Amino acid sequence: MNVNAKDVIIACDFASAEQTLAFLDKFEGESRKPFLKIGMELYYAAGNEIVREIKRRGHKIFLDLKLHDIPNTVRKAMKVLSALDVDMVNVHASGTIEMMKAAKEGLTREDGTRPLLIAVTQLTSTSQEAMQSQLLIGATINDTIAKYAQNTKEAGLDGVVCSPLEAALVKEACGQEFMTITPGIRFADSSTDDQVRITTPEKARAIGSDYIVVGRPITAADDPVAAYRRCVAEFLNE
Ligand code: C5P
Numbered sequence: 367m368n369v370n371a372k373d374v375i376i377a378c379d380f381a382s383a384e385q386t387l388a389f390l391d392k393f394e395g396e397s398r399k400p401f402l403k404i405g406m407e408l409y410y411a412a413g414n415e416i417v418r419e420i421k422r423r424g425h426k427i428f429l430d431l432k433l434h435d436i437p438n439t440v441r442k443a444m445k446v447l448s449a450l451d452v453d454m455v456n457v458h459a460s461g462t463i464e465m466m467k468a469a470k471e472g473l474t475r476e477d478g479t480r481p482l483l484i485a486v487t488q489l490t491s492t493s494q495e496a497m498q499s500q501l502l503i504g505a506t507i508n509d510t511i512a513k514y515a516q517n518t519k520e521a522g523l524d525g526v527v528c529s530p531l532e533a534a535l536v537k538e539a540c541g542q543e544f545m546t547i548t549p550g551i552r553f554a555d556s557s558t559d560d561q562v563r564i565t566t567p568e569k570a571r572a573i574g575s576d577y578i579v580v581g582r583p584i585t586a587a588d589d590p591v592a593a594y595r596r597c598v599a600e601f602l603n604e
Contacts, residue, residue: 374602
């Protein structure tokens with residue numbers, strides 16, 4: 367496991383294996399193999415086949431399926447995902463500490479190894495207003511995020527997905543070693559798309575992000591390889 371190994375993760379939000387592989391072909395010959403995120407759209411469209419093909423090409427994979435079910439079901443599902451040999455998987459922290467512990471048990475292989483396991487606190491699309499009026503959670507969104515992150519740590523997981531603007535709050539609540547994986551990244555001069563709570567790669571690092579997840583600023587760029595290199599340079603200061 368690479369706890370606290372800082373890196374840029376490209377969100378491969380494509381609808382098919384063909385589109386994904388055509389995108390990855392552009393990175394042939396790059397000395398740094400991008401770490402990739404496969405989310406629900408691509409996984410439900412192309413399944414384990416695309417996961418294996420991307421692994422075969424030598425990329426690390428964050429399989430972003432956000433599991434949330436009864437502990438027994440999550441334990442068994444994680445056992446299946448563990449056999450896929452991905453590098454990072456996740457659950458919803460709102461599934462409770464018991465569910466997160468079960469996820470870790472299921473993920474841990476007989477030899478004691480396992481992919482990194484992280485939890486989603488509150489989705490960045492959930493506003494404080496919606497959380498309070500629809501979910502009847504009376505606390506503030508920041509207190510909720512800090513508490514869910516502490517629950518995640520107590521369950522023995524490695525970190526959380528959060529907005530880069532929340533990374534410092536999470537580190538304060540859970541310590542510097544606890545990982546933050548942050549989407550919502552935009553270059554200072556690029557479109558924000560539908561993201562609201564955003565920051566630049568450079569600022570994300572300064573606030574405390576360990577991994578940044580970047581989709582459209584790279585996938586929709588005229589030159590995705592150049593955009594990826596820029597992101598790495600800004601985030602890792604290389
Ligand atoms: O294209 P963009 O850079 O906005 O992509 C961000 C990626 O991170 C998408 O795959 C999105 O689903 C994911 N994500 C997010 N906010 C969260 C959790 C995941 O943007 N809270």
